[in-house]
Amino acid sequence: xxxxxxxxxxxxLIFGISLSLASKKFFVKLDPRExxxxxxxxxxxxxxxxxxxxxxxxxxxxxxxAAANGCTSGGAEVIKNVSRIMGVEAVVKEKExxxxxxxxxxxxxxxxxxxxxxxxxxxAAMIAGGNKACAYGCLGLGTCERVCxxxxxxxxxxxxxxxxxxxxxxxxxxxxxxxxxxIKMIPISNKIHIRCxxxxxxxxxxxNCTVGCIACRKCEKVCPIGAITVExxxxxxxxxxxxxxxxxxxxxxxxTIENYFGGEPRYASLMEEEAExxxxxxxxx
Amino acid sequence: xxxxxHRMTFRxxxxxPEEKDRTKGIPIQTIPLPEKVVIPLSQHTGAICEPLVKVGxxxxxxxxxxxxxxxxxxxxxxxxxxxxxxxxPHPHPLGSDILSIIxxxxxxxxxxxxxxxxxxxxxxxPAKLKEIIKDAGIVGLGGAQFPTHIKLSPPExxxxxxxxxxxxxxxxxxxxxxxxxxxxxxxxxxxLKIIMRVLSAKKGFIGIEKNKPDAIAKLKAQSSKLKAHIExxxxxxxxxxxxxxxxxxxxxxxxxxxxxxxxxAGVVVNNVGTAYAIYNAVRYGRPLIERVVTVTGNGVKDPGxxxxxxxxxxxxxxxNCGGFSGEPEKVIMGGPMMGIAQYTLKVPAIKGTSxxxxxxxxxxxSPFNKGGQGGLYQPCIRxxxxxxxxxxxxxxxxxxxxxxxxxxxxxxxxxxxxxxECGACSYVCPSNRPLVQFIKYLKAEVxxxxx
Numbered sequence: 001x002x003x004x005x006x007x008x009x010x011x012x013l014i015f016g017i018s019l020s021l022a023s024k025k026f027f028v029k030l031d032p033r034e035x036x037x038x039x040x041x042x043x044x045x046x047x048x049x050x051x052x053x054x055x056x057x058x059x060x061x062x063x064x065x066a067a068a069n070g071c072t073s074g075g076a077e078v079i080k081n082v083s084r085i086m087g088v089e090a091v092v093k094e095k096e097x098x099x100x101x102x103x104x105x106x107x108x109x110x111x112x113x114x115x116x117x118x119x120x121x122x123x124a125a126m127i128a129g130g131n132k133a134c135a136y137g138c139l140g141l142g143t144c145e146r147v148c149x150x151x152x153x154x155x156x157x158x159x160x161x162x163x164x165x166x167x168x169x170x171x172x173x174x175x176x177x178x179x180x181x182x183i184k185m186i187p188i189s190n191k192i193h194i195r196c197x198x199x200x201x202x203x204x205x206x207x208n209c210t211v212g213c214i215a216c217r218k219c220e221k222v223c224p225i226g227a228i229t230v231e232x233x234x235x236x237x238x239x240x241x242x243x244x245x246x247x248x249x250x251x252x253x254x255x256t257i258e259n260y261f262g263g264e265p266r267y268a269s270l271m272e273e274e275a276e277x278x279x280x281x282x283x284x285x
Numbered sequence: 286x287x288x289x290x291h292r293m294t295f296r297x298x299x300x301x302p303e304e305k306d307r308t309k310g311i312p313i314q315t316i317p318l319p320e321k322v323v324i325p326l327s328q329h330t331g332a333i334c335e336p337l338v339k340v341g342x343x344x345x346x347x348x349x350x351x352x353x354x355x356x357x358x359x360x361x362x363x364x365x366x367x368x369x370x371x372x373x374p375h376p377h378p379l380g381s382d383i384l385s386i387i388x389x390x391x392x393x394x395x396x397x398x399x400x401x402x403x404x405x406x407x408x409x410x411p412a413k414l415k416e417i418i419k420d421a422g423i424v425g426l427g428g429a430q431f432p433t434h435i436k437l438s439p440p441e442x443x444x445x446x447x448x449x450x451x452x453x454x455x456x457x458x459x460x461x462x463x464x465x466x467x468x469x470x471x472x473x474x475x476x477l478k479i480i481m482r483v484l485s486a487k488k489g490f491i492g493i494e495k496n497k498p499d500a501i502a503k504l505k506a507q508s509s510k511l512k513a514h515i516e517x518x519x520x521x522x523x524x525x526x527x528x529x530x531x532x533x534x535x536x537x538x539x540x541x542x543x544x545x546x547x548x549x550a551g552v553v554v555n556n557v558g559t560a561y562a563i564y565n566a567v568r569y570g571r572p573l574i575e576r577v578v579t580v581t582g583n584g585v586k587d588p589g590x591x592x593x594x595x596x597x598x599x600x601x602x603x604x605n606c607g608g609f610s611g612e613p614e615k616v617i618m619g620g621p622m623m624g625i626a627q628y629t630l631k632v633p634a635i636k637g638t639s640x641x642x643x644x645x646x647x648x649x650x651s652p653f654n655k656g657g658q659g660g661l662y663q664p665c666i667r668x669x670x671x672x673x674x675x676x677x678x679x680x681x682x683x684x685x686x687x688x689x690x691x692x693x694x695x696x697x698x699x700x701x702x703x704x705x706e707c708g709a710c711s712y713v714c715p716s717n718r719p720l721v722q723f724i725k726y727l728k729a730e731v732x733x734x735x736x
Binding site: 120122127 | 376380381628629688689691719722723725726729730
């Protein structure tokens with residue numbers, strides 16, 4: 001009994017001394033800022049910055065390989081904190097959110113065939129481009145919902161993804177994983193979207209889908225500031241120009257243009273109110 | 286030492302119902318000329334062909350209308366005489382739309398003038414033979430459509446000892462190779478001789494599953510004089526007996542390692558249809574413009590084996606078999622195990638179209654048509670049947686789970702790239718899991734990552 005206690009005690013002593021010596025000898029000096037930066041980052045390891053997780057980005061920021069505003073999903077608060085630690089001016093870009101550039105769910109868009117197989121858009125797109133008649137449309141199998149680390153995308157009853165702008169951090173994982181590339185990252189203050197991705201001619205689009213852009217150019221004509229251009233049979237809003245006047249919304253014959261403010265248009269009064277939000281690059285300290 | 290226990294077979298594999306009785310006794314039929322053919326510019330593995338004709342050009346049967354640039358590519362030929370009416374993307378049986386040349390028939394069916402016949406074809410130089418095979422647009426007719434002239438070009442330093450002609454036809458329903466072996470046995474043997482000359486191989490085998498005794502007897506009679514050089518081998522009836530590496534294992538008892546081409550192990554495997562096409566090209570100068578297509582299944586009125594022109598639409602071929610009986614549920618190019626379901630009947634028969642299988646909605650068909658159960662699949666229950674039956678000795682259950690979780694690197698480490706996509710795992714899966722589709726998805730993702 002006694003010999004066991006003494007034996008173990010001696011062993012413990014030897015190990016303790018050798019461990020403490022080893023920790024002295026092999027001590028790696030860490031930049032204390034690295035830990036602080038890592039703490040300031042959101043910690044979701046979404047990978048949207050292009051580095052392996054938040055620890056990877058923290059290391060890169062310390063080494064100077066990434067900018068202090070490298071975190072794309074953390075928002076203004078994170079960037080301010082990281083910039084303070086690094087002692088640089090915080091350059092906060094406006095938050096971008098995912099917008100689904102397709103409105104053709106099961107009800108609106110025609111099918112070419114019945115798809116039986118793996119419940120995943122990427123796998124379905126490998127079979128003749130998917131079952132939708134429109135080669136550009138959303139396949140509705142929810143790959144974006146599954147890859148979203150922030151639970152910001154939900155599939156609705158019409159098999160279309162719906163983005164929760166509050167939860168969306170702009171990490172771009174959904175956009176990268178969408179085989180049809182219909183998810184675009186757009187500044188959150190832009191609330192008017194032409195939700196179609198089809199480059200087919202108008203007649204073809206009309207046959208395939210009831211809500212597709214038929215490139216009639218009505219929105220292009222009505223836009224007072226020239227923010228809408230029709231190219232390759234598709235109308236596109238330039239987010240840097242658009243001031244959310246939403247004159248294009250009622251003229252669209254196919255109801256492709258969507259007003260994310262919801263409800264009735266409130267034009268002038270609201271425009272002033274929103275003017276602050278529309279600042280593209282806010283510089284704060 | 287003679288391996289007396291060797292049973293002409295391989296590890297794993299399954300025994301699906303053969304369903305060949307519908308068509309195996311029906312001779313190859315010649316059908317009327319199609320009014321229009323659609324010749325896709327990609328009917329082979331490798332670089333897509335560039336068209337050699339313009340819209341409005343008059344073309345003859347057998348005229349070269351497309352040629353590819355690069356090392357791995359092939360050529361395409363007009364299968365009828367007539368006028369080029371369009372060159373545009375057209376649905377292709379392998380999936381996406383492919384640039385195709387559409388030719389309207391002038392009903393004369395005239396051969397192009399420049400066909401060169403060679404009576405003494407076995408004295409032509411091997412290099413010249415390869416040239417003829419390339420110009421005839423010959424690709425692997427078993428379904429993979431790999432350009433044959435490349436298969437017949439061993440890398441520097443490798444010597445090919447054996448040539449195997451694949452007459453296993455393990456795919457259920459399909460009987461096109463079977464009929465070809467019964468009706469064109471001497472041509473197939475001559476084709477094998479040409480291949481052996483090109484490769485200066487010392488021995489040729491013709492491997493046939495034992496469920497085709499008439500084909501075995503015919504080919505044995507044809508090759509009886511050449512016993513020292515050509516041997517006809519009866520193989521156990523098991524799917525996938527006709528897969529290249531499994532066939533080599535069964536006949537030569539040689540295991541070809543994964544990611545090694547059989548040619549590096551000194552073996553070349555060609556389909557019987559390819560051997561027949563090679564004979565036609567070398568002896569008569571005829572390019573590959575027609576092939577035997579089995580149109581069968583419980584959704585077709587008069588199933589049969591048709592000698593179809595390349596580019597004839599599925600609709601035309603099914604009409605020549607009496608049309609649909611009842612409402613079709615699924616139309617498949619190829620057999621039910623490895624074939625590809627089609628969404629339109631406008632797709633043309635291509636060089637790799639060994640058969641068209643139609644399942645009807647009523648009566649609901651066979652264990653092959655799992656879509657009939659609503660296409661739903663359940664989670665993996667880890668029963669391990671797919672692992673037991675996998676002829677490559679890999680783990681399809683894992684790939685299914687990894688695909689669902691996006692674990693691409695892990696799948697690569699578990700050798701997903703060795704899969705031959707035979708479909709044995711999906712066939713035996715009690716949870717109806719589309720394992721081959723999971724694997725195809727993983728392979729595509731791995732290739733994307735490697736780039």
